[in-house]
Amino acid sequence: MTESDSQSSGMAVYNRLLGYMRRDMPVLLAGFAGFLVYAACDSAFAWWMKELVDSIQDGLTDRRIELSALIVGIFIVRGIGGILGGYCTEYVSRRVINRLRREMFDHILRLPSTFYEKYSSASVLAKLIYNIENVAAASANALRIIVRGGFTVIGLLGFMFYINWKLSGLFLIISPAMALIILVVTRRFRSLSQRIQQVMGNVSERAGDVLKSYEVVKIFDGYEHEETVFETVIKKDRRLRLKLALLNETSSMLIQLIFSLALSALILVAMQPAILKTMSAGEFVAFVTAAGFIARPILQLTQVNAIIQQGIAAADSIFSVLDLPVERDQGSLALDDCRGEIRFERVRFRYGSADSRQGRQWIIDGVDFLIPAGSNCALVGRSGSGKTTLARLVARFYEPAEGKVSVDGIALPDLGIASLRENIALVNQNVSLFNASIAENIAYGAMRNASRDRVIEAAEHAQVMEFAANLPEGLDTQIGEAGITLSGGQRQRIAIARAFLKNAPILILDEATSALDTHSERLIQLALQDLMQNRTSLIIAHRLSTVENADQIVVLDQGWIVESGTHRELLALGGLYTGMYEQSIDDGSIADR
Ligand SMILES: Nc1ncnc2c1ncn2[C@@H]1O[C@H](COP(=O)(O)OP(=O)(O)OP(=O)(O)O)[C@@H](O)[C@H]1O
Numbered sequence: 001m002t003e004s005d006s007q008s009s010g011m012a013v014y015n016r017l018l019g020y021m022r023r024d025m026p027v028l029l030a031g032f033a034g035f036l037v038y039a040a041c042d043s044a045f046a047w048w049m050k051e052l053v054d055s056i057q058d059g060l061t062d063r064r065i066e067l068s069a070l071i072v073g074i075f076i077v078r079g080i081g082g083i084l085g086g087y088c089t090e091y092v093s094r095r096v097i098n099r100l101r102r103e104m105f106d107h108i109l110r111l112p113s114t115f116y117e118k119y120s121s122a123s124v125l126a127k128l129i130y131n132i133e134n135v136a137a138a139s140a141n142a143l144r145i146i147v148r149g150g151f152t153v154i155g156l157l158g159f160m161f162y163i164n165w166k167l168s169g170l171f172l173i174i175s176p177a178m179a180l181i182i183l184v185v186t187r188r189f190r191s192l193s194q195r196i197q198q199v200m201g202n203v204s205e206r207a208g209d210v211l212k213s214y215e216v217v218k219i220f221d222g223y224e225h226e227e228t229v230f231e232t233v234i235k236k237d238r239r240l241r242l243k244l245a246l247l248n249e250t251s252s253m254l255i256q257l258i259f260s261l262a263l264s265a266l267i268l269v270a271m272q273p274a275i276l277k278t279m280s281a282g283e284f285v286a287f288v289t290a291a292g293f294i295a296r297p298i299l300q301l302t303q304v305n306a307i308i309q310q311g312i313a314a315a316d317s318i319f320s321v322l323d324l325p326v327e328r329d330q331g332s333l334a335l336d337d338c339r340g341e342i343r344f345e346r347v348r349f350r351y352g353s354a355d356s357r358q359g360r361q362w363i364i365d366g367v368d369f370l371i372p373a374g375s376n377c378a379l380v381g382r383s384g385s386g387k388t389t390l391a392r393l394v395a396r397f398y399e400p401a402e403g404k405v406s407v408d409g410i411a412l413p414d415l416g417i418a419s420l421r422e423n424i425a426l427v428n429q430n431v432s433l434f435n436a437s438i439a440e441n442i443a444y445g446a447m448r449n450a451s452r453d454r455v456i457e458a459a460e461h462a463q464v465m466e467f468a469a470n471l472p473e474g475l476d477t478q479i480g481e482a483g484i485t486l487s488g489g490q491r492q493r494i495a496i497a498r499a500f501l502k503n504a505p506i507l508i509l510d511e512a513t514s515a516l517d518t519h520s521e522r523l524i525q526l527a528l529q530d531l532m533q534n535r536t537s538l539i540i541a542h543r544l545s546t547v548e549n550a551d552q553i554v555v556l557d558q559g560w561i562v563e564s565g566t567h568r569e570l571l572a573l574g575g576l577y578t579g580m581y582e583q584s585i586d587d588g589s590i591a592d593r
């Protein structure tokens with residue numbers, strides 16, 4: 001990328017960011033007005049100096065009351081202007097942050113599954129928290145400095161020109177030198193800020209990973225390894241930040257140096273007798289005061305660039321997420337009165353984003369079958385054969401590369417995603433629970449207003465009551481992050497209760513009872529059989545005892561359907577299913593029936 005490219009894209013990003021402020025224009029303008037007052041007071045102070053010195057020289061002692069009142073007045077007004085400006089810009093920037101956070105959060109929830117595969121949750125969190133906070137700095141601090149500093153500089157310069165325009169012109173000769181420094185420093189700043197952000201993402205990623213797997217770290221003695229990896233990441237962060245600080249300090253030192261040179265040149269010229277004659281002592285003092293006063297805002301203005309660059313780097317990474325396309329949802333048909341017939345037609349599928357898919361192997365390789373409405377289909381097969389993947393295709397978490405999946409004769413892309421998912425109850429292989437009470441986990445999402453009786457009924461069917469009754473607050477017990485305070489089987493039962501409560505026409509259970517003892521499992525099966533009447537169900541199971549009664553058993557292997565039929569038919573065939581079945585009799589998981 002050439003410099004002008006990155007400059008213009010930086011401008012584009014900043015403009016887009018300013019777009020988020022547009023709605024708060026009135027507040028922003030009020031803030032600017034405050035800063036205008038603030039800046040005017042700085043010039044007023046220089047003017048006050050002139051009046052003071054001139055009054056002393058001319059012996060106007062009766063002005064003492066007026067002048068001493070004026071100085072307090074100037075600073076009171078200045079303070080009010082500063083508060084108004086500071087508060088208003090902060091107000092706007094907080095609103096921008098909230099807008100960005102909300103938009104990003106909503107957007108992330110609607111991104112396709114490939115996004116969640118590619119980015120760790122921690123790195124997304126870092127964007128949501130750290131990067132957006134940086135954007136606040138850009139939008140509020142930068143505006144504050146630019147507007148307040150800008151007004152102040154203009155005011156003071158105006159004052160200086162008013163007093164002696166020739167000397168002021170001389171003073172301005174330094175501006176090209178400052179511009180040059182700023183230009184050089186800018187580019188370096190942006191690249192450093194970008195790298196810092198990346199490293200921050202890594203820091204939270206590392207820490208997040210370890211926190212989730214703390215038991216593994218402890219038992220496999222991963223301390224040293226984790227500490228070394230973490231250490232490298234935070235060291236890198238420190239190095240980059242120190243570089244940034246050094247750059248900041250050096251450039252401000254250079255600018256101050258240039259400034260003092262200009263001021264000393266000014267004094268040399270101004271104190272020449274010929275020039276000194278043309279000014280009163282008050283004018284001279286006021287001029288030098290203004291020139292001294294102008295240094296601070298100019299210095300801040302040169303540093304604002306750093307803040308803006310950080311903000312642009314942060315906003316850029318946020319916008320890159322906001323610009324990712326959401327799940328494709330162009331279907332306009334709805335499943336009214338869903339019967340639940342599911343059909344796979346020559347479906348082929350492989351994972352990966354569009355560009356990385358080439359050369360990957362097919363995970364589903366030409367699957368063709370029908371689950372009639374209201375029937376019960378079991379999907380079995382070895383680990384990694386593609387069972388979960390098939391279930392994901394039905395819920396349209398992914399789309400097939402070839403062939404089609406349809407429900408009630410409608411191809412999934414023609415259906416609105418919301419309408420499709422409304423009609424599916426799903427229990428994942430890896431149960432996901434939220435940091436809330438058991439009841440809230442069962443009545444989640446669109447079901448949150450379900451009556452207490454219905455929640456209890458679902459909890460009873462799914463054998464949740466069996467353990468919830470012993471908890472201090474029953475169904476209202478908080479279960480901690482991801483249900484950490486519950487056993488694996490208890491978590492599964494809550495997920496099943498959630499599916500019971502949803503009571504949708506299509507039920508998908510992916511190893512939903514794998515963690516349960518045979519007794520609880522059988523009780524749930526009984527309840528399930530009730531639920532599954534007149535409902536289409538797709539049951540994925542390793543434990544074959546749970547699928548014997550299915551209307552249809554489909555055996556999947558390496559993305560192919562190798563056999564299908566009822567339990568009896570498959571046994572008669574003597575193929576893969578028979579092998580798996582005999583194995584489970586041998587290891588005792590079926591013998592007890
Ligand atoms: N998100 C993913 N990205 C890439 N490959 C994946 C992804 N999820 C699964 N796979 C691969 O797809 C294949 C099928 O996985 P799938 O989860 O469908 O198997 P499964 O039959 O459900 O296995 P199990 O019985 O162990 O749950 C596996 O080889 C797996 O490595």
Ligand SMILES: [Mg+2]
Nearest residue numbers: 387388389429
């Ligand atoms: Mg699976």
